[in-house]
Amino acid sequence: MTTQNIAQPAQPVNTWLDCDPGHDDAVALLLALYLKESISLVGISTVNGNAPLLKTHNNASQLLALYRAPTSIPLHRGFAHPLEKADLPPPVSIHGDSGLDGVKNLPPINHPVVRKWHDQHGTEGATVVEAFKNMVESRLNEDGSVRETVSMVITGPCTNVAAFKRKYPELYESGVIDRAVVMGGAFDVPQWTPYAEFNIATDPDALAELLTSRKVPVVLAPLNLTHQAIFDEDTHGQLLSPGTSWQEGEPLPEPKSEFRESLSTMLTFFRQAYIDQFGFTEGPPLHDPLCVLHLARPDLLPGRWAHLTVDTSDTKRNGETRARFFSPEGTFDEWEARERFLASDDRGPVSNCFVMETLDRPAFMQVLLECVNRAEKVIANTPL
Numbered sequence: 001m002t003t004q005n006i007a008q009p010a011q012p013v014n015t016w017l018d019c020d021p022g023h024d025d026a027v028a029l030l031l032a033l034y035l036k037e038s039i040s041l042v043g044i045s046t047v048n049g050n051a052p053l054l055k056t057h058n059n060a061s062q063l064l065a066l067y068r069a070p071t072s073i074p075l076h077r078g079f080a081h082p083l084e085k086a087d088l089p090p091p092v093s094i095h096g097d098s099g100l101d102g103v104k105n106l107p108p109i110n111h112p113v114v115r116k117w118h119d120q121h122g123t124e125g126a127t128v129v130e131a132f133k134n135m136v137e138s139r140l141n142e143d144g145s146v147r148e149t150v151s152m153v154i155t156g157p158c159t160n161v162a163a164f165k166r167k168y169p170e171l172y173e174s175g176v177i178d179r180a181v182v183m184g185g186a187f188d189v190p191q192w193t194p195y196a197e198f199n200i201a202t203d204p205d206a207l208a209e210l211l212t213s214r215k216v217p218v219v220l221a222p223l224n225l226t227h228q229a230i231f232d233e234d235t236h237g238q239l240l241s242p243g244t245s246w247q248e249g250e251p252l253p254e255p256k257s258e259f260r261e262s263l264s265t266m267l268t269f270f271r272q273a274y275i276d277q278f279g280f281t282e283g284p285p286l287h288d289p290l291c292v293l294h295l296a297r298p299d300l301l302p303g304r305w306a307h308l309t310v311d312t313s314d315t316k317r318n319g320e321t322r323a324r325f326f327s328p329e330g331t332f333d334e335w336e337a338r339e340r341f342l343a344s345d346d347r348g349p350v351s352n353c354f355v356m357e358t359l360d361r362p363a364f365m366q367v368l369l370e371c372v373n374r375a376e377k378v379i380a381n382t383p384l
C-alpha cells in the first residue's frame with residue numbers, strides 16, 4: 001500500500017487524544033501518531049477508565065516510548081475519578097490488572113524515556129483542564145476569532161473534557177474545538193451493564209455535559225459500529241509478517257520485528273479476553289481507533305445525525321444512551337447535515353450528535369497495517 005491510498009486532506013487535522021490505555025487505546029494512539037498526512041497530534045491526556053489513572057498514565061507513557069513519539073507532544077494527567085458518580089470497578093477481565101496486560105517488549109516504567117513522558121507535566125493530576133485552556137487560548141486571536149481548530153478524540157470516559165467545559169464553557173464553545181469524537185454508547189446490543197456501555201457507564205454525567213453544547217457536536221463511535229472493527233486472523237498474519245501468504249488454520253507466522261511482536265501479543269491478549277469474557281471468537285473489536293480514523297477518513301465511517309441523550313438517573317438505566325435520528329445516512333462532512341446541526345436552536349429538536357454506523361473494515365485494516373509499517377521503520381532507526 002502506498003501513502004496515496006490514505007486520505008490526503010488539505011492539511012492535517014489538529015487532534016488531541018484523551019485516552020485510558022487500554023489495548024484498543026494503544027492502537028488509537030498508533031494511528032494518531034503515524035497518520036501524519038491526516039492527523040497532527042497536538043496533545044495527549046489520560047483518564048481513569050480501563051484501569052485506575054495511575055495505571056492508564058503509566059501505560060500511555062510506556063506506549064509513547066514504544067512508538068518513539070515526538071517528545072514535543074505534551075502528555076497530561078487527567079482525572080482519577082468521574083465527575084459526580086462513584087467509581088465503577090475497572091474491567092480487569094478485558095485489559096488485565098495493569099490495564100495493558102500481555103504486551104511483550106514494552107519499555108519498563110523505570111526506563112528514563114518512559115519516566116520523562118510520565119513526569120512531563122508533574123504528578124498532581126487534573127492539570128488537564130488548564131492544559132485544555134491553554135490549548136484553546138493559544139488558537140484564538142485577540143479579537144476572539146479562531147486561528148485554527150482542534151478536534152478532541154475521547155477514547156475513555158469523557159471526564160477530562162467535560163470538566164474543562166464546566167470550568168471554561170466560553171472557551172469550550174469558542175470555535176477552536178470543532179467536535180468531540182467519543183468512543184462509547186450502544187443501541188440495542190449487549191453492553192457492559194444491562195443498559196450501558198463501559199465508557200459511558202463510568203461517567204454518564206460527563207457525556208451529558210458534552211451533549212448540552214449547541215456549538216460542538218459529539219461524533220459517536222458506539223458498540224454497534226465498533227463491533228464491525230474486528231481484528232481478524234488474516235490481518236494478524238499480515239501484521240506479524242507483511243507479504244507472507246497465510247492460510248486460515250495454519251499457525252501464524254513469526255513476527256518480523258520486536259515491534260510487531262509487541263502489537264501481536266497486545267492483540268492476542270485482547271482477543272483471548274473477548275473469548276473468555278464474551279464468547280466473542282471472531283477476533284477482538286478495535287473500538288477506539290475508529291475515532292482517529294473518523295478524522296483521517298470520514299468517508300469510511302458514514303452515519304446519521306441524531307439527538308442523543310444519556311441516562312443520568314440513579315437507576316439501573318444509568319449510562320444508557322438513546323438516539324432519535326434526524327438525517328439519512330451520509331458522511332460527517334456532508335453539507336446539508338452539518339447545516340442542520342449548526343442551524344438548530346431552542347425552538348425545536350436539536351441534532352447534537354453524529355452517530356457513526358457503518359465501517360469499511362478492509363480499508364481500516366489497510367490503514368492500520370500501513371501505520372505499523374511506518375512505525376516499524378521509525379523504531380528501527382530510533383534506539384531508546
Ligand SMILES: [Ca+2]
Pocket residue numbers: 019020021022024025049050155156288
Ligand atoms: Ca479506551
